[in-house]
Amino acid sequence: MGKLYEMLKEDYRIKEGLKTCINCGTCTAICPAAEFYRYDPRKIVDTVQRGNDSDIEELLKSDVIWYCGECMSCVTRCPRKNGPGLVIMALRNLSAKLGYFVHSEKGRQLYPLTKIMTGNILNYGYCVHPDTFKWEDHVESGPVWKWHTEHLEDNFARLGANFRGEGPGVLRKIPQESLDELKSIFDVTGGTERMNAVEKFSEEKAREMGMSIEEYFTYTFGHCSEGHLNEE
Amino acid sequence: MIYQGKQKIWSEYQKEIPDDKWFYVRSCIRQNFFPASERMFMEICRDILKKDFYETEHHTTCGGIAYHCDTIPQETAMTIVARQFALMTEAGYENYVASCITSFGNYTEILQTWEEFPELETRIREMLWKACRKEFDKPKYLAHASDLIYKYRNLIAEKAKFRLVNKETGEPLRVVEHIGCHYAKMFPSKGVGGAEYPYVLAGMIEAWGGNVIDYPERRHCCGYGFRQYHVKANRGYSISNTHKKFESMEPYRPDMIITNCPGCPYFLDRWQYVIAEMEGKTYGKDGFGIPVFTYEEVAGLVLGYNPWDLGLQLHQVAVEPLLDKIGISYNPQEKYKGLDSKDIMRPGLPQNLKCF
Ligand code: SF4
Ligand code: SF4
DSSP: HHHHHHHHHHHHHHHHHEEEEEEEHHHHHHEEEEEEESHHHHHHHHHHHTHHHHHHHHHSSGGGOOOOOOOOOOHHHHOOOOOOOHHHHHHHHHHHHTGGGGHHHHHHHHHHHHHHHHHHHHHHHHSTTTTTOGGGOOGGHHHHHHHHHTTTHHHHHTTTTOOTSSSTTTOOOHHHHHHHHHHHHHHHHHHHHHHHHHHHHHHHHHHHHOHHHHHHHHHHHEEEEEEBBOOO | OOOHHHHHHHHHHHOOOOOOEEEEEOOOOHHOOOHHHHHHHIIIIIIIOOOOOEETTTTTOOOOOHHHTOOOHHHHHHHHHHHHHHEEEETTOOOEEOHHHHHHHHHHHHHHHHHHHHHHHHHHHHHHHHHHHHOOOOOOOEEEEEHHHHTHHHHHHHHSSOOSBBBTTBBBBBEEEOHHHHSHHHHHHHHTTTSOOOOHHHHHHHHHTTTOOOOOOTTTTOOOOOOOHGGGGGGGHHHHHHHHHHHGGGOOOOOOEOOOHHHHHHHHHHHHHHHHHHOOOSSSSTTOOOEEEHHHHHHHHHOOOOOOTTGGGSSSSSOOHHHHHOOOOEEEEGOOOOOGOOOOOOOOOOOSSSSO
């Protein structure tokens, strides 16, 4: 039982989500990610419970841990009350912390994700906000959404939202003092430290790949190599 | 009364939901994509049913999406939630209702983890104090907003102007219900009806006259997958899972779909559009899709609200065939108008998916 295993065991999601796995494969049978990706949650849970550090390190540096959709369907089904989805969250957390995520294509996506999500939270107080949800990045939202994004103020007013307004209501402007509190929570709880770590490791990786950090963002956000899917 | 089979299982998962006095928190995704649904929720609870629902402008995201995209540590997510609880405490409320399923799952998981590991709760309390000088009581009762509409379903039925019935044939509409994964898959006892036979939407459908369809992939995820949608390169995961659901429900010829999750109605609606454009395949009749609704939109429709006040013009799948089936009248000229009928142009039309 090595150092990485000990670090994982500190995570409350492992304390909650890893009892004893009997390798029955029920989680894999129910898993939407396993249907699409070359992914087998049973194997991941088993690798972690065996506690071999070099296997765990390989896992932390691999694409595999980033295939899960965190739907938690596996939690309902596991006959031994494990939570493979929770085990995955702990693995991803450690991979982010140690900078191992930059070793895999799916792991490197943590950079654009972190920029988008934490940017929205700290600047707006929302995880998703119309100012940053660009139609060009979301053509699947259809022609109706293209039209909507061109008429945001009018549509939100028509539907009784309080878009960018004072006071309560849909998409209100969250008061600055509340945004300041969120920032303070990030500083105190390790959120800011995590953002900085992801940024630092990603900048190093971008340099190694010969890209500016902006190019790296675009590339990691949009590029998908062959070899991830079952049907390839 | 002797319960058997499914009914027996449902009876074990009934929640005693308080009737009144709620602290309401909004959903990031729903505010963006279904702004009128949250407005409708407040209108039903406050104006029609005269209940006390309080909202403060100081509440924020619960951080749930960022947490499930693995971009913030667990302590950060927990402390954001602790701050929300502090706002509830300051306002003098004890019942907490979340509009979002990801939030509801997040809150449930956090309260459960604190129960199991009290030292973690203590640490979060210290962090919240350090960051915001705030303290909190935990909610006495935690609900998802759909639990409340479920609770009030018969009151809504009493005031209904329409039923989920085909006006030509008199037959109940065939309705697919889709429950967001984080509603009860992690903690089945926290959802009405549990994880296997959730009754929260089925109860509304039955009370309002429809028939619930059971189909093989009924419990399959809509395919959101957090990072599997927010990162462009991963969206094949999302559409593949939606596709699987539609292929599975197609033989049962659903008239409509009702959901209780923020993301699911968006994905089930938009991926139908993409499947139609990519493959030429549509799941409704005559080139239309199967319309997908939030539970508030359906409540609003049965109560007789104007479909365009409910925001149904922001769906990509046309809702008109369903409105016609029920006999709900609407003005097609008003569909894409702004406030006071202001002309704000209209969206382009998809190539394959039939729309108005
Ligand atoms: S369902 Fe549970 S016991 Fe079975 S393989 Fe998965 S984690 Fe192990
Ligand atoms: S949480 Fe992850 S591992 Fe579990 S069923 Fe969902 S996608 Fe599969």
